[in-house]
Amino acid sequence: MTDTRSKILSVAERMARSGGYNGFSFREIATSVGIKSASVHHHFPTKENLTLEVARLYEESFFAALGEFAPPGGTPESQLRHYCDVFKNAFESSGRACLCGVLSNEAEQLPQSVREVIAGFVSANISWLEQAIKQGSADSGYDNAREKAELVYCALEGAMGVAALKQDIGWITRVSKHARHAALMD
Amino acid sequence: MTDTRSKILSVAERMARSGGYNGFSFREIATSVGIKSASVHHHFPTKENLTLEVARLYEESFFAALGEFAPPGGTPESQLRHYCDVFKNAFESSGRACLCGVLSNEAEQLPQSVREVIAGFVSANISWLEQAIKQGSADSGYDNAREKAELVYCALEGAMGVAALKQDIGWITRVSKHARHAALMD
């Protein structure tokens, strides 16, 4: 990947997390990168194209940070803590909410291809969490694991939004703690 | 309030919940109402002005549905169930996420006045929930009530986003159930 191309993707991610799909433009990106908007179109012909690539890379780096598979022997406690830390770091390093959380809230006006990537991100998160919660559990048929996973994911996405609104990471810290506790109780 | 004015507000709320602040325009609203964009400007001089009124009315009707004060004698269980039902109804009647959840995710690019209304909505929700959780509790100094309130609110906002993305109310039902349970346990 060329330097310019990766700069465009980086700036686009930042702007999309600030204002969503309708919150960034080719000209703004170009200015921030130090080129002209026609040059951005050279790398990404359409906005749908660019957003798709931004969303895919976001998911890729999210799961790279997470570790695609639950490390063998990891306890549910340690894995859930690790999961929440990935969200926390995503906010801490940017002061912004989760890209997929932001785009979810614009779903109706998103190109279908982008909507599908976002839906895939949600599903992948739920699967990862479900596995982590079941990990090492004697009761492998624990029926509530998937629903607990949904609680943790939704709570964190909501907390990312409020943290971004109030510029206060405390929301992520506190909500993470209670969501983790809820997922492991009963 | 004139008929046209309330129609504008209704259409604007619907569109803002679909695509956020940058996801609706004066012309789109005008077309949907059956007038011209200049007539929309007659009722609401600026977009900030219009969005502010939409957000205020949304909060007002949200708390009207909720009941501003916890009814005396209501158990925490019944009150939390009622709270979750307000969110569920908000999705059920529109297929869309919470206005304040959507706008939270655009906070950085929002006019400051709108951001303040959204922040007020969050604070009011946390206060209501904190009171509901403490209600009738022998331990009136229950320290975790506020943090449990934050968990419930964030979980519901997150669930509204996913429900809107997947067009599946099940996310709200399931997340509500586990968030309520978590808030009342320990």
Added chain:
DNA sequence: GTCTATAATTTGATAGAC
């Protein structure tokens, strides 16, 4: 209160020179 007309700006996108 609604309209026509219009201004000034921004948008996503393309053609073609270098």
Added chain:
DNA sequence: GTCTATCAAATTATAGAC
């Protein structure tokens, strides 16, 4: 790969007639 130049459409907003 980047640029200049340009396009058609959409944006928020205003002036003034009816």
